Amino acid sequence: MEMRRSKKAKVKRRYLQPQPSPPLHSMLPKISKCFSFTASRDWVYRQLFAAAGLRSVATELGEGTTMHCWVPKMHKGSKPSLVLVHGFGANAMWQYGEHIRQLMGHFNVYVPDLIFFGESFTTRPERSESFQAECLVKMMEAHGVHRMSLVGISYGGFVGYRVASRFPHLVDKIVLCCAGVCLEEVDMHNGLFRVSSLDDASRILVPQTPDKLRELINLSFVRPVRGVPSWFLQDFIHVMCTVHIQEKRQLLEAILKGRHLSDLPTIQQPTLILWGEQDQVFPLELGHRLKRHIGENAKMIVIKNAGHAVNLEKPKEFSKHLKAFLIDSTKSCPTSPLASGEDTHF
Template identity: 25%
Template structure:
């Protein structure tokens, strides 16, 4: 299956693939994808399965396999990957499995393969599970908006994230229970030039992951955004678009 996606920018230009947080879908990149295309990149934004317009999986699959299949489908031999949260975790897996195909990684408050949740993330997960088990969808949506957006997020962004999260909860409730295998991998295999971004208002887990990536990857640097929560590309979109553009142009 080829996951749902949009493409913008000149054919043959350096490719960039935008991978969303699982609080959201590919609409989270609305502020970035056209400006990056205008900066001379071939930009792809995609929905993981069960998110946005991509259907749920019906048999075991991997999100990194879906990303590589999409790149093949579009004829992209190489592409920089920009990943937010879970999308960053997927980007790291793609870059470790197929290093020659990923020249650059921009990781915004990313997850990391093998990371064991700390107390803050575990407490969030337990509270979300309890709300969903009680059938309190409104409460679960509000918890996610409160947890993942920092103080710079506008009311319209909070409404957008709430809508995307609600749709994800609703689609996941009807989706079959399918295994997503995630074998261990060696992050030292990553050769991509990497930017790891953390947010000062994010959970400690994601601040720690971003800070430790320069010790785990051969060519990585960390930037802390003191104003940001977990989704800085939505919270201050123009600032993050400029940051990504400058990094991708190298």
Template identity: 30%
Template structure:
């Protein structure tokens, strides 16, 4: 089997040091770009990367302010800016064409990137993608300007706890082990993330409108968990209707974290979709 050349690096984009991981072979292969969701990181793809790295060169990105990417209060944490980070990183790596895979919030970022650059991203895979969310309430945005409001965010997240949060996103609770808990909890040991999340409340502009979604013509594959409590399956079905060139598949007894719960099946679907003629 061909040996992988794997490494981590950072690239300064829009004033932020963006962390990314590369899994590549020496021979030319299609490029797969993995985008994680809210309060997550490229860690969420750890189970599917080994299943896909023989067929793709893979780039997994930590969006600001998550994972190992710099936590900045100067960065504008809008989805449009996050999509710009993805676009500029891929261009900076001199990649001409790629496939996007986005989970949850990362699906919305992927849709924006695909809409902005159809020449760069030729296929899109949405894993329980967020969709049709409105702007945050004005009262919450006003609250974000209150001094030390980031401590309120921290208190709320700490009070929820990693186990409770994982129970909300995983249907098969037997999958929750120490590795999973540590991986999702680690980024929140840094207080700067709560300051950046406070800024993110101000910058959130809402999801793409149905009119914008209908303009995205690239082939898209939507994969959902029937038991998703975070982004209900009805959102996926609506996206499937609005995206002009999409197909939809759902797994029974599966929650929001489909890359964690169904890595083999998700990888197989991605392979079949992205490598189809």
């Protein structure tokens, strides 16, 4: 018995050694095949907008056109209406998500997706910003809104400007953020832009490869995030940039082909021009040109250490200037920077 125990005691047991887990960064590309970070972020924005008091509504405008918009769950007659118009890139939620709560307390906020963005589309052939403006006005009228202020970022500023010029009775105030409304076709040939042709611009602004999306990020931010893996960028492209590719490129073509400053009408509404000092998409010169074109009704603020995506890169400054112009400007004294009509640098 003792012998058996001693023999048993000498038996060597072999245990499987635990294998080290692979590093997380090597697993993420596999995870992304069944889990989209971009789609998850989009879902978070939807919850944020809903929690802020907005609901998602698609409005049929007729003739094959549908426009989606986030609208107030309850429109309050005591509040003015504010329309936030997005630019190229992700849908409207991504561009205004940082600012929505700060504005909801003061306005009935409407956040539309322009045609061929988000859930908005048309079967009609028009691609001009004037057509976008018509659709936006029809959609707002369908919601019973006949007076509003507008904020337009980049391409959204082109559309907002057309609303203000064609439907002046509808617009109280307008904010144009990094919107190259005063560009001319000749500017492309004269080297004002970092790209040399419309084709180059469309490949960057409607990116289909990680390299082109990375180039867009580098042009849009003063301090872009470095080292973003290609699979992450491809996920964003798959979710945000693979629908209506040709139509979006046609929108870009429509704003540049045959464009002359002399054809651009002026607007009479009080206007705030916001610009990133180091904007590489629409250089600062276009902001000064816009200020001269509108005249004394326009006030210009240049935000330092910011690029084209100033709403994302400097969200606090962006919100502060929106609030000062849209809410507090009536209380400003005549000598304040916002009331003087002069350029102000922050």
